[in-house]
Amino acid sequence: MLGTLLVCATLLAVDGDTIKCNGVNMRDMGDGAPNVSGYDTPEVRNAKCQEELELGRAATSAMNELLKQAEVYDSGKRDRYGRPLVWVRLKDGRSVGSVMIEAGLAREWWPGYKADWCN
Secondary structure, three states: OOOEEEOOOOEEEOOOOEEEEOOEEEEEOOOOOOOOOEEEOOOOOOOOOHHHHHHHHHHHHHHHHHHOOEEEEEEEEEOOOOOEEEEEEEOOOOEHHHHHHHOOOOEEEOOOOOOOOOO
16 A cells, blocks of 8 residues: 555646645655655756756656656655655556656665766
8 A cells, every 4th residue: 555645736846756746845755665765866956067957857857747647645754854755656556766767867765875967
């Protein structure tokens, strides 16, 4: 069981791994578990290089497209920034995170992970 299905009157991508459901920022965990595993995408707001910025924009765009056919499930947990941790699933059951990883727009995340999108 994934958690509580959320009804989002408005659903959009903040970036490649953060969504906004009804005005609330939420962190998607992909196939992960709250604060244990998940996925990471390049930054748009605080990109460290042009390559990261371009990849971040592509990830955000891809997330917006995927959200058109997605459902959001609340885990009941929050990340260190206070955002609800959620699972975003396509109607066929695949996680948005796994689709993003397969497309090369995301990487697996775990505690201690350090992102470097500039190589």
